[in-house]
Amino acid sequence: MQIRTYTAPSMKDALTRIKSELGTEAVIISTREVSDSGYGIMSRPMIEVVAAVDYDGDTLLKNTRGRKAYSGTTDTFAMNAGTVLNPENVSDDIVELKKMLKSFMARSGINPEPENPVREKLLSRGVRSNLVDLIFSKLGTDTGEEAIRTLLGKLLRTQPPSPERIWVFLGTTGVGKTTTIAKLAGRAALREKKRVALLTLDAYRIGAIDQSRIYAKILNIPFFSVTTPDEFKTALNQLSSMDLILVDTVGRSPFCNDYPSELQKYFENVPACRFLLMPVATRDQEMDTITKTFSRMKIDRMIFTKADEAHFSGSMITHNLLYRTPLSYITTGQRVPEDIEPATTSKIIASTLGDAQ
Ligand SMILES: Nc1nc2c(ncn2[C@@H]2O[C@H](COP(=O)(O)OP(=O)(O)O)[C@@H](O)[C@H]2O)c(=O)[nH]1
Ligand SMILES: [Mg+2]
CATH class of the missing domain: 3.40.50.300 (P-loop containing nucleotide triphosphate hydrolases)
Known part of the structure; x- marks a missing residue:
């Protein structure tokens, strides 16, 4: 896991930097208001954000490469799903941290983005959260159920037994x-x-x-x-x-x-x-x-x-x-x-x- 601290004039600026440097899998561990290095009335309020990502540099690189390929065909998506979601890299900590962040935001009065009901449905039916993230990163966060059914219809593999006796x-x-x-x-x-x-x-x-x-x-x-x-x-x-x-x-x-x-x-x-x-x-x-x-x-x-x-x-x-x-x-x-x-x-x-x- 990599943990980095960012100081920026606004939460939006901090998140933009986190996204570009750590990728979209990054999670926020803590936020607090700080002053910049100016003195007295010259000092400006800043926000300090601690973010983490659950990959080492090498895997992060692979992850970024995998993501670029999502704009390709569904097959490309499928092949890259294996690379990105190598189960050895999938960590329950990320899920746990996301949950903690949500409850932290709720308690601080910050409204998290409203959840897409289809996303909730997939999660509540036991589809692994990283896969759900991947599906929504491919189709867009406001995707409807029909598009997800169509994508799954293309990606899922079913076959009768192979011909051996x-x-x-x-x-x-x-x-x-x-x-x-x-x-x-x-x-x-x-x-x-x-x-x-x-x-x-x-x-x-x-x-x-x-x-x-x-x-x-x-x-x-x-x-x-x-x-x-x-x-x-x-x-x-x-x-x-x-x-x-x-x-x-x-x-x-x-x-x-x-x-x-x-x-x-x-x-x-x-x-x-x-x-x-x-x-x-x-x-x-x-x-x-x-x-x-x-x-x-x-x-x-x-x-x-x-x-x-x-x-x-x-x-x-x-x-x-x-x-x-x-x-x-x-x-x-x-x-x-x-x-x-x-x-x-x-x-x-x-x-x-x-x-x-
Ligand atoms: N409910 C349910 N029970 C099943 C199913 N398939 C097998 N079982 C039961 O699971 C238990 C273990 O099955 P068994 O075939 O002996 O498992 P094995 O050890 O893998 O050979 C038995 O009581 C089976 O009747 C199924 O599809 N549904
Ligand atoms: Mg048996």
Whole structure:
């Protein structure tokens, strides 16, 4: 964080200098009236403003470069969103300081700019504040909901699974991997009449395979449980006639550093579509940690789970705009196989902003 003190004849002059030197992400920490260096009646009242920005010089430069590109196409915006909003640079302190500044201004009788109701709506539905700032810096502070829906419609990425016949389901424990696999297996086997098999990687021999075994039995499809990369490859060879092989993973917390690298050993030279599953109600900080941890597995698609349990679903927009991994499915309940839907941009937008008027 850089902290600088500015002295200027008016608040407006001070803010202009802060904006040009520290950028628009700068926050005001304190303001006070002071006198300039003149004596007696010659001295003029001045205002002293302490401002801070949460970037080191290098990142600030990147940030400024990123901002210039916003005037380009929406794709340029999207690409640069990654640079500007690298989650490692995103600090809760900035949000906290902005809140403090607002309450300070309110108490001092200074009227902050009236908030745009759409901005409030996006924030209250869980879209990350830095992204909301970015959207409004692109579209203008008085932008209406329609323009935001149109922009999101262009930026959000949804895609069906990639064409490989092996699908791998990754994510922390309890996010809904096994249930989602059962839903997809049920649909593929019963509705699409595909030859489907279930395979569980129990790398740590935790023994949590009964659930998958039961689903396989109900669907009358082959089931394998493997505990080493060699066993995994042998099982894949035996399943070479299958149209779809759904691979469940049971294991440790992703905060265990060796977990993704252990898993990675199974998938060397195995063409597969790798899904990362995450509940809609995941908090920002966990979202960043989990995404970063599993990024070593080269995630191809996202599945957001438990949409029915979340009060708001801005996390899907946040994740999609920040990490750009296309979303394939959204799960909406515990019923197998009913509660799963292919993702569409209009569904993501409607789940956050409500149906368009
Ligand atoms: N409400 C709700 N519960 C779900 C959903 N998907 C899975 N679950 C429940 O979440 C719990 C953990 O699911 P499971 O598939 O075992 O998670 P895993 O540890 O990732 O394999 C189970 O009780 C599931 O019924 C969903 O979309 N909505
Ligand atoms: Mg499971």
